[in-house]
Amino acid sequence: xxxxxxxFLRFECQRGCVKCCEREGYVYFTEADLRNAAEHLKMTAKAxxxxxxxxxxxxxxxxxxxxxxxxxxxxxxxxxxxxxxTQCRLFPFWPTLVASTREWNSTAKWCPGIGQGPLIQxxxxxxxxxxxxxxxxxxx
Ligand code: SF4
Ligand code: SF4
Numbered sequence: 001x002x003x004x005x006x007x008f009l010r011f012e013c014q015r016g017c018v019k020c021c022e023r024e025g026y027v028y029f030t031e032a033d034l035r036n037a038a039e040h041l042k043m044t045a046k047a048x049x050x051x052x053x054x055x056x057x058x059x060x061x062x063x064x065x066x067x068x069x070x071x072x073x074x075x076x077x078x079x080x081x082x083x084x085x086t087q088c089r090l091f092p093f094w095p096t097l098v099a100s101t102r103e104w105n106s107t108a109k110w111c112p113g114i115g116q117g118p119l120i121q122x123x124x125x126x127x128x129x130x131x132x133x134x135x136x137x138x139x140x
Contacts, residue, residue: 004115009104009125011092012117019110020091021073026061029053030135033085034060040083058138086135093128095140 004010029037038048049055052071054063065071072079078088087094092111097103108114133140 004119007122008119009098009122010115010117010119011113013113014116016077017112018073018077019112020088021070021078023110024069026064027070027085028087028136028139029060029062029085031060033083036083037080037085040080059136086131090128090132093125094132095129098122098125098129 034049034053035045037052038045041048043051049060052062053060062071070078072084078084092098092104092107092114097107104114
């Protein structure tokens with residue numbers, strides 16, 4: 001990984017990569033994410049939720065089908081790329097990663113976009129992480 005000056009990160013998502021989509025974990029949707037994805041797929045929000053979402057009191061996450069981590073991951077990439085949920089859009093600028101050099105470097109071992117591309121001020125990365133706080137208030 002190239003050296004990064006203090007106070008900066010480097011990140012540029014790599015074309016064709018889907019490694020973060022293949023990681024084990026859940027994909028959480030905000031209410032707005034759910035509506036946007038439903039509209040994109042020309043479904044009602046209710047029908048989208050019934051088919052794809054497992055809802056608990058405070059959270060909505062994608063149902064998993066068998067061993068597939070995300071039902072929207074296809075050989076061509078994310079089939080809802082234009083409206084992908086907030087956590088996917090903001091990755092890797094998640095509060096837990098941006099706030100910890102150790103976590104950031106650990107993620108860099110499997111995300112080939114970390115350490116690539118232009119310098120990003122840590123403050124800008126923190127702003128993106130704040131959006132995660134707002135989108136998923138019960139997580140952080
Ligand atoms: S964020 Fe990282 S792991 Fe995910 S697609 Fe981009 S480069 Fe790959
Ligand atoms: S919604 Fe799209 S970007 Fe998010 S995990 Fe699924 S395939 Fe990847």
